[in-house]
Structure formats: structure tokens, C-alpha cells
Amino acid sequence: MKQSELNNKASSYVDSYEVIKSLSSTFEPKGIFHSELLMAYTLIKELGVEKVIESGRARGQSTEIIARICQQDGLEFHSIEYDDKSPDVAVAEKRLAPYKDVCTLHYGDGFELMPKLLDGKDTLIIIDGPKGVWAQKLGLLMLKKENVKAVLFHDTHRDAYDSRPRLERYFGRHLLVSDDYEYVDAFSYLDDVCWQETNKFFDGYAPYKRYNTIMRSYAGTLSCVINNNIDETMLDNYINDINRSILVKESLLFRLANKINLISMIKNLHWKLT
Numbered sequence: 001m002k003q004s005e006l007n008n009k010a011s012s013y014v015d016s017y018e019v020i021k022s023l024s025s026t027f028e029p030k031g032i033f034h035s036e037l038l039m040a041y042t043l044i045k046e047l048g049v050e051k052v053i054e055s056g057r058a059r060g061q062s063t064e065i066i067a068r069i070c071q072q073d074g075l076e077f078h079s080i081e082y083d084d085k086s087p088d089v090a091v092a093e094k095r096l097a098p099y100k101d102v103c104t105l106h107y108g109d110g111f112e113l114m115p116k117l118l119d120g121k122d123t124l125i126i127i128d129g130p131k132g133v134w135a136q137k138l139g140l141l142m143l144k145k146e147n148v149k150a151v152l153f154h155d156t157h158r159d160a161y162d163s164r165p166r167l168e169r170y171f172g173r174h175l176l177v178s179d180d181y182e183y184v185d186a187f188s189y190l191d192d193v194c195w196q197e198t199n200k201f202f203d204g205y206a207p208y209k210r211y212n213t214i215m216r217s218y219a220g221t222l223s224c225v226i227n228n229n230i231d232e233t234m235l236d237n238y239i240n241d242i243n244r245s246i247l248v249k250e251s252l253l254f255r256l257a258n259k260i261n262l263i264s265m266i267k268n269l270h271w272k273l274t
């Protein structure tokens with residue numbers, strides 16, 4: 001599927017998405033925005049999957065919307081959250097109580113639980129925790145599984161330096177993104193409530209802006225890879241590349257540099273010079 005095709009298809013689902021949105025609880029901060037979830041909705045419909053697995057639930061914003069989609073279409077849905085001690089747990093559990101029959105809430109690490117939840121059913125995966133290189137590693141491992149039809153990565157905006165450049169380099173034109181300018185023009189109107197509620201927690205968020213920083217993307221951004229004729233060698237090279245990055249990021253030296261803010265100073269300099 002090309003980006004232009006996704007944009008057109010999303011137009012045909014936006015009315016039914018708006019019904020789901022209007023019936024849902026108020027937007028929860030940290031949540032995936034409505035225009036982004038419209039992209040997930042479109043892909044769930046177009047790929048005809050039978051199951052959805054989400055990693056990273058927090059306060060259950062994306063979870064409720066996906067649960068409603070799955071309920072409507074009779075799909076199986078599993079949501080995984082790592083942090084069972086967070087205050088978000090109570091918020092999510094209350095919000096998701098009406099969807100017990102459609103959505104199973106799991107506690108644990110996506111790396112461990114996700115492979116166990118796969119079976120013969122065609123599945124779409126959404127990763128919103130872990131993040132960055134760890135999200136890519138999880139997603140790439142899932143793309144090696146036959147029944148995984150697509151993987152969606154959240155927080156892959158154009159300034160996500162450890163995610164977006166690699167996704168673009170390896171998947172090129174096959175990457176579908178919710179920060180595509182035409183897509184944003186068409187569907188950002190869905191997000192008014194998301195900006196309002198997000199700003200109650202994180203002041204200074206707006207389209208193409210976070211705090212005082214200009215962003216090259218409209219918002220957090222979902223990027224999608226459809227699992228169709230992906231070159232195995234390319235996938236293995238990408239996994240090796242990510243493993244090397246993880247090794248660096250988990251090294252003592254890198255963590256120390258991060259602590260004293262050296263990494264973000266280098267990043268800022270890099271963006272200023274390029």
C-alpha cells in the first residue's frame with residue numbers, strides 16, 4: 001500500500017472513526033492521537049486482520065479506541081503494560097472494565113509476552129512502549145513471524161533521531177506515516193481534544209512544536225510497516241544494526257554521558273549543523 005492509497009482509504013473510514021471517538025471516554029494524556037489511531041483503524045480494516053496486540057498501555061487511551069474497533073469487528077485484542085505499579089494502572093483498568101470480553105489486559109514485558117500471544121491468526125501490532133531502538137527491535141522480530149501482517153511504531157516523528165531515519169533507510173517508500181503532510185491536512189481536525197488534554201500535563205505542546213522546540217512533524221506519529229515481501233537479508237541487517245545500537249546505549253559509558261546531558265548536547269549540535 002502506498003501513502004496516497006492509505007490517505008484515500010482513511011477518508012472512507014473517518015466517519016465511522018468519528019462515531020467511535022464520540023462514544024469514547026475523554027482523551028487521556030500520553031495517549032496516541034485520534035488522527036494517528038484513524039491510521040491504525042484503516043489498516044486493521046484494509047488488512048483484514050483477526051487479532052490486534054498492543055505493547056504500552058499507560059492510561060489506556062489507544063486501548064479503549066482499539067477495543068471499540070475490535071468489539072465492532074469481532075477481533076481478538078491483547079494489551080501489554082510493563083509497569084504494574086504506575087498510577088496509570090487504576091485509570092486504565094477503570095476505563096477498560098467495559099471491554100473485558102474483547103480486550104485482555106496483560107502485565108509484563110512486550111518482548112516476553114508478545115511472541116507468546118501470536119498464533120495462527122493474522123495479527124496487527126502496535127508498539128507504544130518500549131520506545132526507540134528497543135521498539136524497533138521488538139517490531140523487527142515480530143515482522144519475522146508469518147502471521148504478523150503489520151507493525152505500527154508510535155513516537156517515530158521526524159525528530160526521533162534513533163527511530164525515523166533508520167525506518168526510512170531500511171523501508172523507504174514502503175513506510176506509511178501519520179505525519180505525511182497530506183494526511184495531516186486531511187485528518188488533524190480530529191485532534192483538537194488531544195492537544196487540549198495533553199497540554200494540561202505537558203505545557204507547550206502544539207502542532208509542530210514541543211515546549212520551545214520547533215518539530216519537523218505534526219505530532220508523536222505512527223509509522224507502519226506492512227509485512228509483505230520484506231527482504232529477509234535486509235531485515236537481518238536492520239536487526240544487527242539495532243543490536244549494535246542497543247549495545248552502545250546499554251553501555252556504562254553511554255549511560256554516564258546521558259546522565260550528564262552530553263548526548264543531548266551532541267544531538268542539538270547535530271541538528272543545528274545539518
Ligand SMILES: C[S@@+](CC[C@H](N)C(=O)[O-])C[C@H]1O[C@@H](n2cnc3c(N)ncnc32)[C@H](O)[C@@H]1O
Pocket residue numbers: 028029030031032055056057058059060061062063080081082083088108109110111128129130131
Ligand atoms: C506512551 S505510554 C502508552 C500510551 C498508550 N498507548 C495510549 O495511547 O494511551 C507508554 C507505556 O509503555 C510502557 N512500556 C515501556 N516499555 C514496555 C515494555 N517493554 N513492554 C510493555 N510496556 C512497556 C510504559 O510503562 C508506559 O506505560
